[in-house]
Amino acid sequence: MLAGRLTYATGAFVVDDVPVPEPGPGQVLIKVEAAGVCLSDLHLIEGMLKPATSTEVVTLGHEVAGTVHALGPGVTGWQPGARVLLHAGELSPAGAVLTRGVDYDGGWAEYALASVHTLVPIPDDLPFEQAAIIPDAVSTPWAAITATAAVRPAEAVGVWGAGGLGAHAVQLLRLVGAAPIVVVDPLPGARQRGLDLGADLALNPRDDTLREQILAETGGRGLAAAFDFAGVADVRDQAVGCLGAGGRLVLVGLTDQPLTITNGTAFSYFQQKIFGHYGSVPAHIEQLVDLTRRRRLDLRRSISDVVPLADAGKAVERLHTKEGDPVRIILRP
Template sequence: MELMRAARLHVPSRTLTVEDVPRPAPGPRQVLVRVEAAGVCLSDVHVIDGTLTPAYLRAEAVTLGHEVAGTIAALGPDVTGWTTGQRVVLQAGETRDGRVLTRGIDYDGGWAQYALADVATLFRLPDSIPFEQGAIIPDAVSTPWGAITTTAGVKPAQAVGVWGVGGLGAHAVQLLRAVGAYPIIAVDPAPAARRRALDFGADLALDPADAQLRERILAATGDRALAVALDFAGVPAVREQALTVLAPKGRLVLVGLTDRPLTVTDGTRFSYLQHQILGHYGSEEDAVPQLIALAEGGRLDFSRSITDVLPLDDAAKAVQRLLTKEGDPIRLILRP
């Protein structure tokens, strides 16, 4: 039996260990991918700390990692159209029996030397895109892309606010610029995050504790307020604040995950202004190939997104760095 290294989470105890496990073999419609890069996401942190619990996991332990890029190492029976050695990115999840499952949460993911993938979740990664940058496209880029283009339906010249400029929020700013939103207003309590927002294309970056925040947003939008507010922080206070600066018929899109209750303090104002609150998770199946094409064509640049690359055995260190924001990471990458 061939073994491989994998970062495994024992869910009942929330214990993360890097250990030797059997290397999987691809079944029908599956390929085995040699992992070259795997992103570390705040969702991984929340699974480890217990904020999130796998809904469909059939075992007590799971290999984490839903942002994965690598090369095809082996093909399962009846797999056509793919060859060993091809560079690929894996979709962050798949649909089974009508259920949307997340890689690295509901089934084994890519914090390992090898990962299994259904052929329907494979996308070709051009040579011009490094593995580290390709790996983060599923989720770190595709989730805000879906929130902006599908759930929020942002149109050119619409004013948009981004609360939380971490791994997803920073890409949201970049993507909003790409679709023509204006002005783009970022809100984050961390000075480093606000500087990052401006570097990625925000027109204005504000501290949520600023007593003049509403007035500054109205001034920046010509008194229009925001057509869309995107919550990437997953914090109740953020949602309350965002609702106060929405234009009539404005949309608040909840991207950041939290187990805290959702409340609307002023229900009359909410109804009178016909505000909407929309939940968002993941992205449509065509998001990843769209983003790969835009990156290959030079429309998007993810080179600034990779803060550091660490060996797989340092998975726990990467999680801790993301949790404490040591070094102000956008995305940390594990390399098996």
């Protein structure tokens, strides 16, 4: 079968022929129908992210949907042909979080192995392309909003970066009743996308009046919560400066750069907070599947393009250059 393989030591990525894996006890073999291309995949190829294990070569892809193809020994409760998405990760026997497509083989392949407890059934009318992106592109901002930041109705919020995660954050913030929602992004197309998805105000981070405009939009209160989905050091300092009393900054975008606070006295005086955030838990994914099933969440606009698995390298390059300003490019085996 074809699989998109990354060698960590060299950063070499290639779509190659590899054997179809055999499911072991407690595993199922999934016929992959769709797999998302995420900025984290690019970070892995670039070497900014490293696996938590001693994995040397891995099949990328942590956003995966498909059908059950074969059951491993002792697996019950599933039938071949069942439509599923896969959790992006699972716990190791030692309790560490291991990520699919990072610490073990993921879904940039024609077939993928999955532990049976990582399968989530999806309704027949949810396209595989949309289902695949739920475990990360949608579940990560959902967890950041509802769990880490605990956003409440009518709270003013800011979204820095309206790409793969931030675009969904706007939709999800509207869903929980946040208001106003301010999108900050240097790309005009991304700002317009934020407005189209329900933001109340879209600003360029290079605008010298950004803070004043946010204060005006919030009646002088500032933001109750600000989300960094860009993973850019300067973004974080700018976002802190837009927080109101008791405001919290949630770091979702990944960066290896230092975190600095320009005015530490004001930060302490106003009792502001900074939270790190990573991923989601199974309950968040199940909630989102139910929300899409009940038509509370529409992911159709999230699919920027669908390309063959053989062109995975080109898809990564498009994400790197932001060609077409994609939300999510989907690989189809």
